Amino acid sequence: MMKVRKLIDSFNYAIEGIIYALKTQRNMKIHFFVAVAILFFSLFFDISRIELIILIMTISLVIIAEMINTSIEMAIDLITDQYHIFAKIAKNVAAGAVLISAINSIFVAYFIFFHKINPYTLSVLHRVRQSPIHITFIAFIVVIFLTISLKAYFGRGTPLQGGMPSGHAAVAFSLATAITFISENMLIATLSILMAFLVSQSRIEGRIHSFFEVFVGGLLGMLVTVLFFQFFT
Numbered sequence: 001m002m003k004v005r006k007l008i009d010s011f012n013y014a015i016e017g018i019i020y021a022l023k024t025q026r027n028m029k030i031h032f033f034v035a036v037a038i039l040f041f042s043l044f045f046d047i048s049r050i051e052l053i054i055l056i057m058t059i060s061l062v063i064i065a066e067m068i069n070t071s072i073e074m075a076i077d078l079i080t081d082q083y084h085i086f087a088k089i090a091k092n093v094a095a096g097a098v099l100i101s102a103i104n105s106i107f108v109a110y111f112i113f114f115h116k117i118n119p120y121t122l123s124v125l126h127r128v129r130q131s132p133i134h135i136t137f138i139a140f141i142v143v144i145f146l147t148i149s150l151k152a153y154f155g156r157g158t159p160l161q162g163g164m165p166s167g168h169a170a171v172a173f174s175l176a177t178a179i180t181f182i183s184e185n186m187l188i189a190t191l192s193i194l195m196a197f198l199v200s201q202s203r204i205e206g207r208i209h210s211f212f213e214v215f216v217g218g219l220l221g222m223l224v225t226v227l228f229f230q231f232f233t
Contacts, residue, residue, distance in 0.1 A: 021070050026211070027098070028066050035059045038109060045116045058108045065101040069094040114186065139228035143174040143221050150220075166209040166217030172196035174221035181229050 021028045042055065072094040076087045147167040154164040176196040180189035200218055203209040209217075 017067070021067050025066065025070055028063070028070070031062050031066055031102075035063070045113065047112070047116075051112050054108060055112060058105045062098070062101045062105050065098045069098050110190070139174060139178065139225045142228070143170050143224050146220060146224065147171075147217065163209075164213050164216065165220055166200065166203050166214045168203050169196070169200040169209070169214045169217030170221035172199040172221065173218040174225045177222050177225040178229075181225075 022032060038055070038059070042052070047055070073091055076090055080087060144167070147165060147170045150165055173193075173196045176189075176192040179192040183189060183192075196218065200214045203214050204211055
């Protein structure tokens, strides 16, 4: 009976650790959100058993790496609150492991879903490719005006520096969306969206915008551009 109780306690402690990481670590929340979204959308595709196993293993690897990274950070902070080069190296190496696992997950998702999404995407892109070129520029200008208006409404930041929403993210995702529609090429579309993500990440990394401000900006840019291409083509 005692052994069974200890086993139950072990499960409880493990679940508490997962919940703590999910509550306190921003990156962990992002990983969980993306994982749930990927698994949900995988229901709508013809995913083989092997592909599903690879997908679950990849998701697990990212979450495990993030939890180990959190454990290392907590252990170091418990030992010392002073700057030490070895503490810095330990944290950086652990963060690097998370980065590698995240990049690996992107490649895995790309190779699993690319050939499944590609036929549907090309069909949609073909319908909008003949759109007048000026629609792209009008959408681009509208995104800028909306961004400036929202910044003025919320009363923080300038068009190029801080505030709600992120102007850089809005413009980057607007252009990436337009390139996706015009190019009718999944590789070019993927690269343009990747560039938009890098622009957004640099705004967060530079502490110019919060994640929410960048998210709203990117969503604004994408939605406005998609609406223009849908309604005026």
